[in-house]
Amino acid sequence: xxxxxxxxxxxxxxxxxxxxxxxxxxxxxxxxxxxxxxxxxxxxxxxxxxxxxxxxxxxxxxxxxxxxxxxxxxxxxxxxxxxxxxxxxxxxxxxxxxxxxxxxxxxxxxxxxxxxxxxxxxxxxxxxxxxxxxxxxxxxxxxxxxxxxxxxxxxxxxxxxxxxxxxxxxxxxxxxxxxxxxxxxxxxxxxxxxxxxxxxxxxxxxxxxxxxxxxxxxxxxxxxxxxxxxxxxxxxxxxxxxx
Ligand code: OAD
Numbered sequence: 001x002x003x004x005x006x007x008x009x010x011x012x013x014x015x016x017x018x019x020x021x022x023x024x025x026x027x028x029x030x031x032x033x034x035x036x037x038x039x040x041x042x043x044x045x046x047x048x049x050x051x052x053x054x055x056x057x058x059x060x061x062x063x064x065x066x067x068x069x070x071x072x073x074x075x076x077x078x079x080x081x082x083x084x085x086x087x088x089x090x091x092x093x094x095x096x097x098x099x100x101x102x103x104x105x106x107x108x109x110x111x112x113x114x115x116x117x118x119x120x121x122x123x124x125x126x127x128x129x130x131x132x133x134x135x136x137x138x139x140x141x142x143x144x145x146x147x148x149x150x151x152x153x154x155x156x157x158x159x160x161x162x163x164x165x166x167x168x169x170x171x172x173x174x175x176x177x178x179x180x181x182x183x184x185x186x187x188x189x190x191x192x193x194x195x196x197x198x199x200x201x202x203x204x205x206x207x208x209x210x211x212x213x214x215x216x217x218x219x220x221x222x223x224x225x226x227x228x229x230x231x232x233x234x235x236x237x238x239x240x241x242x243x
Contacts, residue, residue, distance in 0.1 A: 009180030017190020064133040071103035074234035079104035122152035184210030193222035
């Protein structure tokens with residue numbers, strides 16, 4: 001049970017596990033996304049430079065799969081807590097599936113980008129919504145660059161290995177933690193605790209004297225850093241978690 005009162009500032013971190021019950025495959029579980037694909041091939045700038053068609057095929061399949069996907073009870077539980085806490089709530093997600101926003105969450109930082117957006121791999125035009133699942137063998141080009149006489153590929157607006165997380169994410173978290181003071185509470189849900197900086201948030205909270213909760217299907221790499229660990233499915237645990 002995670003008690004909420006008038007002084008509570010709740011920082012939440014979610015990973016692929018929170019969307020598992022919606023039918024979105026996780027990254028590292030059996031049957032997960034990387035199966036059959038080397039991470040460096042589909043989630044790195046070098047992989048994209050080597051074979052953009054294959055990378056676009058991978059993300060196009062993921063876009064196509066999202067049409068049948070909806071938020072589950074865990075996403076809804078977090079949206080409900082946010083309605084109670086307002087600005088004393090901040091949700092940081094490593095997921096690119098957009099399901100928190102679909103559930104009604106508003107104070108969301110998508111630190112690894114969003115599957116349903118594209119951006120140019122060359123020019124600095126703003127990322128834009130793009131739900132297109134491109135046909136096999138088609139790699140889309142940037143229209144802005146084409147009009148300027150350049151050929152430039154579009155790419156998914158996703159943070160790949162070796163790239164910086166979404167600009168402004170860390171300062172926004174820092175501001176929230178500063179405002180929280182002694183009321184800081186941290187909840188991590190459905191994440192393997194392997195990918196930084198997300199995996200280090202629990203240590204930031206501990207250093208500030210905040211209390212921490214973890215809800216995960218199994219004990220992840222950084223489980224010992226949390227004050228309270230609940231092993232179980234997020235869709236079952238979260239709706240009963242907030243007092
Ligand atoms: P992982 O696939 O590494 O971990 C998912 C975690 O969720 C595992 O620890 C599972 O045990 C747990 N899990 C599975 N089903 C669950 C359920 N129903 N309820 C609760 N927990 C469940 O995914 P992430 O930790 O999100 O980065 O991976 C972090 C990052 O690694 C991703 O954002 C991605 C990847 O590289 C980028 O793409 C930059």
